[in-house]
Amino acid sequence: MAKNTFNELDSGHYTANKSKHDSEVPDTDNAELLARAKSATKYTNGLGKNPFSGMPRDQLALITYDDSGTFTVNERRAALEESAKQEFAWRQKVVAEAEYEYNNTGKLTKFFQSVLDHYKGLPLVEQAQYPDNYETKLQEWIDLDFNYFTHIAEGKNKLDIENFVSKVLTGNSSLFDNATSSK
Known part of the structure; x- marks a missing residue:
């Protein structure tokens, strides 16, 4: 479905059908819903604010993944955007917090908890x-409460924290493979 x-x-299919999407109007007489659809079309064309x-x-997910025709394609795209x-803003914040935690404690336990809490809220x-x-896997890492300075990094050698955090946030399968070590 996703x-x-x-x-x-969010692909060439959308772009190829842009004029069709721009002319789409919801099947309603409700002025508020019609205005929102018009606003979404303006937004997807770079004109105006995201409704x-x-x-x-x-x-947002209810709108994005609703293929019933209740929302126009442009409304669904605006909701997806x-x-x-919001996801990007959250990731920026959690990466900064992870870097701070790692640099000050050698751990990523709070980071893993933040990621798990976020995931559960999706x-x-x-x-x-x-x-x-x-x-x-996230819960295993939380329970492990691993110190990367003392056990893996062998002193003050720095882990490539940005790459590791990025893999966790994107669900990189290499980290979540059952054969992969929990460290």
Whole structure:
């Protein structure tokens, strides 16, 4: 479902059908819904504000993944873009916190907990895009409370924290493979 949605909203398919999407109008007489659809079309064309700006992630997911025709394609794309914007802001914050934690303690335990809490708060359709054992692996790392300075980094040698954190956030399968060590 997620792959189909991304193919429809965030690919060459969307661009190839842009004029069709721009002319799409919801099947309603409700002036507020019509105005929101018009606003989403303006936004997807770089004109104006995203009508879904600041909306909670669960509501954004309901719009993004709704293929019933209730929302126009441009509304769904605007909701997807707002969700991505919120995810990016969260990732920037959590990466800064992870770097601080690592540099001060040699650990990433709080980082893993933040990632797990964030994951659990995602709509189920978004959780489904992560590896099956994502939650389990994060919990293992939290429970391990591993100090990378004293056991893996052997002193003050720095782990490539940015690369590691990026792999955790994107659900890189190499980290979540069952054969991979929990360190």
